[in-house]
């Protein structure tokens with residue numbers, strides 16, 4: 001059925017810079033169309049300088065809400081009327097829901113990742129996971145995993161200028177959940193091996209291995225991978241990083257970041273519309289993007 005824009009059509013915006021490459025408008029508009037929801041999703045290329053006005057427009061234009069990506073995810077936090085529990089802990093948002101001018105900020109990256117685990121049949125609740133990286137994607141995953149009931153998370157990051165700040169942040173997340181979270185230097189291979197041995201899941205949440213540097217890997221010793229370990233990467237270009245290739249060669253169950261991308265969008269769609277995203281309709285759009 002061809003989409004008709006009417007006097008009733010509502011708007012959802014995507015505020016980020018750069019943004020023209022994004023697959024989100026294709027996904028969200030296909031889902032609106034499939035379910036006959038009278039709404040459109042449009043990308044607006046803007047950074048933090050115009051973010052306050054853009055967010056005020058959500059109220060003024062009675063938009064359903066918005067998605068945010070870099071560089072706006074943290075800058076939008078103080079502009080919200082309310083924050084979800086996860087957004088408070090992460091300190092960043094990627095989704096805004098407008099209810100009669102009252103704006104609530106959510107972060108759906110973590111729920112997206114947790115749903116992608118479920119999709120692949122990986123059971124981690126009450127278990128232990130090891131995650132490499134402590135940036136935006138990693139923090140969203142760590143917070144949601146902790147809120148969902150993962151008991152123990154070992155975080156490995158390079159010892160850069162952010163290391164001490166990351167330590168404080170993770171202590172704050174641990175203090176506000178039932179999860180034990182530790183931070184270690186990624187250079188400590190012995191400790192990493194020990195943590196992976198006791199984990200059901202290993203995640204790369206850094207950009208290491210992304211195009212164009214596709215031969216780079218976040219770990220060097222792949223003998224720590226075993227067949228009953230699930231190994232996930234947040235990267236989706238390339239579809240199979242060298243990290244995943246090496247893990248698969250050792251018999252591990254592997255998955256790339258496409259599931260996280262798909263389900264963070266699905267969670268946002270569900271927040272705006274109250275309806276489940278038609279996954280079968282949008283999955284091929286993501287896979288072929």
Ligand code: NAD
Pocket residue numbers: 109132133134135136137138157158160186205206207208210218234235236257258260261262264
């Ligand atoms: P970020 O800059 O916030 O964090 C990057 C992290 O990687 C930091 O912990 C940093 O210390 C670490 N890192 C960077 N270079 C490293 C190196 N050479 N060795 C070891 N560690 C290194 O970035 P981000 O927003 O968290 O994004 C990280 C990756 O996640 C990117 O590849 C991004 O495309 C991907 N991502 C995927 C999704 C998805 O839906 N699948 C969502 C968000 C981000």
